[in-house]
Amino acid sequence: ACGGSGSGGSASGSGSSGSAGAGEYDAKVALCLVSPANDGAWSSYAYNAVMAAKELYNIDVKYTENVKPTDMEAVFTDYAAQGFDLIIGHSFSFGDAALAVAERYPDVSFAIIDGTVEADNVASYNLKTQESGYIQGVLAAAMSKTGKIGAVAGVEGPAIIKVAEAYKVGARAQNPDIEVMTAYTGSFDDAAKSKEAAQAMIDKGADIIMGGANQSNAGMIKACEEAGVYCMGELDQQSLAPQNVLLCNLSDIENLVAVAVKEVVEGTFSGGIHEYGYADNVLSLTDYGELDGEVPQEVKDLVTETMEKIKSGEIEVPRIEQITND
Amino acid sequence: MELLKMKGITKEFPGVIANADVDLTVEEGQIHALLGENGAGKTTLMNILFGLYQADRGEIFWKGEPVRFRTPGEAILHGIGMVHQHFMLVRNMTVLQNIVLGLKPEGYPFLDTKKIAAQLSEVSQRYGLIVDVNKKIEQLSVGEQQRVEILKALYRNAKLLVLDEPTAVLTPQETRELFAILRSLKADGHSIILISHHLAEIMEVSDRITVLRDGRNVATVETGACTESQLSQMMIGRELHTDTVERTAMEPGEATLSIRGLSLSGSRGTPLLDGIDLEVRRGEIVGVAGVDGNGQGYLAETICGIRRQSGGSILYQGKDIAKSGIRERFRMGISYIPDDRHRDGLVLDADVKDNLLLRSYYAAPNAKHGIFQRRQIESSTAAAMEKYDVRAPGLSARVGNLSGGNQQKIILAREIGVEPQLLIAMQPTRGLDIGASEYVHEQLIACRNSGKSVLLISTDLEEIMKMSDRIAVIFSGKIMGVLKNTPDLSVETIGLLMGGHKLEEVRA
Amino acid sequence: MSEFLTIGFLTTFLSAAVRTAMPLMCAAIGEDVSEKAGIINVGIEAVMIGGAFFGFAGAYLTDSLLIGFLCGMLGGLLFSMLHAFLSIYMRQDQNVAGVALNLLATGITSYLFMLLVNAYGIPQIPTLSSIPIPGLCRIPLIGEALFNKDIVTYIVFLLIVAMIFFFRRTVWGMSLCSIGENPRAADTVGLPVYRIQYAAAAFNGIMGGLGGAYLLLGQLGVFYENITAGRGYIALAVVVFGKRNPLGIFLASLFFGAADALQFRMQALGITLPTQLFTGLPYLLTALSLLIVAKRNSDPAALGKPYIRTSR
């Protein structure tokens, strides 16, 4: 699933010089990432999405990985000056750069994934990931035999916190007595810490754990594999331990990036803060893979039912962006 | 029989030819002295023999066979041992560990301390090289460390022992002990190469002498067949004019320095100086004699303010200077020539100019408002260099690259050039050749003759007797007695005081 | 709070501490030997990431953990020898060489990983399994921590014992120390100073590589950029905190492992402090621990100074 940055050379199209006329394409799209394109999680989502869009539409795609905060504005300026139609900043931290550059290049559209900024030509594309946290909480609570479940998250930021908090809410909605442990490793890199955090929860009796630490989820999944308990990951992490990973939040961010590209190509782009959830078919979950037979039918029904309720608005999942202590 | 023959050895360092076509032949069972001024190339020649340096040209024959030593290890294997000018000991390891280092001792690869200690005591008994093998090097005196070095060489079955300036750090007694050891080694069939600047010592102990000058052979002579003055003439290439500056007869004036009950305690409260009383008057050189390590360094450093006294008082020109810092004391006229110039007196990585400025860089006219007056500095330091005959490529030459003698002259220029009221000179000629030593002595006497005070601290009794108006003997942090340096004062008297006997006992 | 004192909690906690300590222990033991020979390598992080990547690649491509570990040690060796070349042969500042090494290793491993991913998709490998030692692993409290571990852990334990013996009882250990203290003295008694320094650096590379490889082959099974996440820097601190002796290093790495293990156990118990405090805790402890051991400075006298035989 993960293409890796090595194909980047080919992504640039053939060797025309810097001033490729926009005429050949319907649109020119630039993607800016904060980590390597092949991190197997956060940045890979976006990379895969634009590459998929390239297949779908007649667009030119370029990308830059490992952009440091102080370089963001420079990267945006450069792409904008070259006449790109859409510049995607794949992290909230691109927000300032987008606002600053957008003012100077009113014809360019800027999309910030998971952002908080808006302007005429700047849109933030956000996910109601709390919804998937909630569903996973319901599932975990329903599956748990010990009455103890866990969530291992990465760096504390609102995008991560809101999932973990909704996980608690969902779990308690299913089973008010459930004990939910959460831990933040402070890193998306340190898989060993993620593993240690999961192990600590397993040692305390947790029998199902959700991961919210991008690529370092691998450590958490490893711990669950060794202990023989269930867990939930992201993207295609099911393949890491098919006998343990119940399901993953599927490609949610991929869809989000795809939406942004689609809007620009189709001319429906508008500034503002756009939020998408299950109702928009942007969020989804994988199936149970090899564990299909292990999940009782009533639990499966419960998950489907919960998802329907969220879609219909019957359940409004709260967005909690500060860690709560209970 | 010829044990060693070095032929046509040539060694060049960037800019210097240290050895030019040098020959050296050492007979079995002989003590062969190597003589030469500072920088003549003695150490270099020995380092080549020992495999530390590689000669650019030349041959070495060992017992008649041509040999090549790429590393010291190879030289050791052939039976060459070397006691370096600066000891090669690992300070935080024990004597025993230092001695077996690099060998495959009994029990190898394990360290069988007991067995080795037994073997060692055999060797040390035989030559009277007594040391406690379980002590760490840092606990030993310099003389003991030298014994360890010799023991180290002998334990390796050294047939030829090279000693580079071994007596520079020893007291007369220790030197005598060393020579006894050397003689017994010789009697045992060992050969010895001895480097020293002390002609008397060489005359006393050696069988043959090779003299080097500017990296070249000057002569090789039988010891009996030449005199000291001939030797020094060969070394420096001219007649040595001794004692040109005489101590003029003069009545000393009032006390410049007056020390009362001075004491200093170490980190664990051990007394390093213990109730010292001492006076230095105007127009007088007071010599402090004593075996190394009896508190001389502490005394000098306490007077200069480097260490803070724990009791008693130091009156300088009648004022108590207990509260003054190092710089303040210097400005009041207290200068200091430290014994370890590399450690305490010079910044080897800095240039000549900076080293000359160390004491006065901040003061007018060198600096105004913290900014250097460069012209002023250039001219004043150049003048100092000229006046004190510092031979260096220029003001911006790195001091680390100068010879010891020239390094010492920089210190003299800095400390004496300011015309101090009180000069504390500690081992001021250690490691210097005769010419340089003579120069230092002249400067000290000139200082005294102009009515200043000099406190000369030295372990070289000869120097003390030659230079001082009065002699204080220090032992174990105490002054054992102060004697007037009259012609009837005997070396024996001082020697007894140095050994810890009380003045009353000695007089009795 | 009482939960902290149950046997169950302590048992799993100690076991976690040992597990977390392992990579640190390997790297620190290697670094200690290197520093004893006078070579300080602040690029030990690079050595670990080298071990991690090459170990991973080796195991992935050959399906053999053994070959993986060998490749890892070789990878660590490679980076360590580059540092050794710069600091011994080229006589450069060892710290600068270390910083350069860190830069280089991050780049090289992530570049090679990119090539690996392009060729094979997202790679994953199995990890070592535990081999409980019958009887001993039942000992309450410490049985789980010390005697229910994988083979590499046991080997490292044995190595620690061997190192204690090496330094205290053998001529080799003594020779090694003499080089860090006074290389010229060592040279003049015929010890091959440079060769021993290279050997010490090689050992450092092998151990650092093992530490990095262990992180992947013993614990995680996946690789990505920067996966060692600063453990090399902690290993440097472990050496100092452990007073540069093997037993001390064993205990110091356990201490840091325990700090890490405690962090997540506290979070799991719902004890909430800012998580930055938790993640920063090991470093804070390290800085404090440096203060504690400060009174007895154990730096070898010639540490970090290039030895040049022909100068003086």
Next chain:
Amino acid sequence: MLRLGLQTAAVLVVAVLLILVAGANPVEAGYYFVYGIFGNLNGFAEIMVKATPLIFVGLGVSVAFSTGFFNIGGEGQLYMGALVSAMIALWLPAPGFVRVILSVAASFVAGGIWAFIPAFLKNRMGISETVNTIMFNYIATMILGIAIRGFLQDPSDNLPQSARIGVEASLPALLPPTRLHLGFVIAVACALLLWFIMRRTTLGFELRISGSNRRSAFCTGIPVQRSLLLAAVISGGLAGMAGMSELLGVQRRLLENLSGGNGYTAILVALLARNHPLAVVAVSIGFAALQVGANTMQRQMGIPASIVSILTGFIVVMILSKEFVRIYREHKRQKVSVEQV
């Protein structure tokens, strides 16, 4: 000259190989590299922008190195400087320019303190600064992380970052629309000042001498302790100013990873500049140009970022090995002379 040519050739060969293996066209890459640097005003200004923090920290590191304080803590000192600047720029009820001036001073003090602690521990207790400054980097990162999630967090949302600093309290732009800002001028001014201090003043003399031989300096009455601590403070202070400059000149918001490794890169800068303040400026600009060119390459062609790290590391290794031929000859001469003996 020959050596320089050979080394340049070697770097080029490695670069071409890496690019080829990554599946891209080296000629095109070379075009974009040069284009990025010289192709437009923006790229040119970017070089100065990227050089600015390197100059500050590089100067700091060079002061520390020349007094024997091995400061690997530039990263942490930078963060502390940025943190304090952010607090002043955001909170102080004063006119913008006053806040800027106070920020400049306060960032120096904050970075200085962050270097002072390990320096003090080194001088008083003999704690090796190499390890300690690294630990202080992590501790500073930790404090920053707590700050932007707590008392400094932007109240308008929950992101781990501070509020945005207004234009009035920022370093003015020099060449709009490029990002070139006053920080660059301040950095160059610092370099000149430092050069003057180190070479022409008694203070610089004290710093240099104390660094070369503490004991001799002490015995001749130079205030050694004070000098060494002062050098550390200057070193950390300059790194702190880098934080201020990045914050008020570029980012205008405090967030994680503001430094992006400048604290470590600066060590290499100081090495290549041989601790000479003016050379630090030149080398920093060189490093920045390399990055700007490489970034353009990456943006246009998707060439992986890791290639830049490899090349930078490789160049440094080459420079560290520049004496290789001389040392090799030295060894060889020894061997030859042995053969002749």
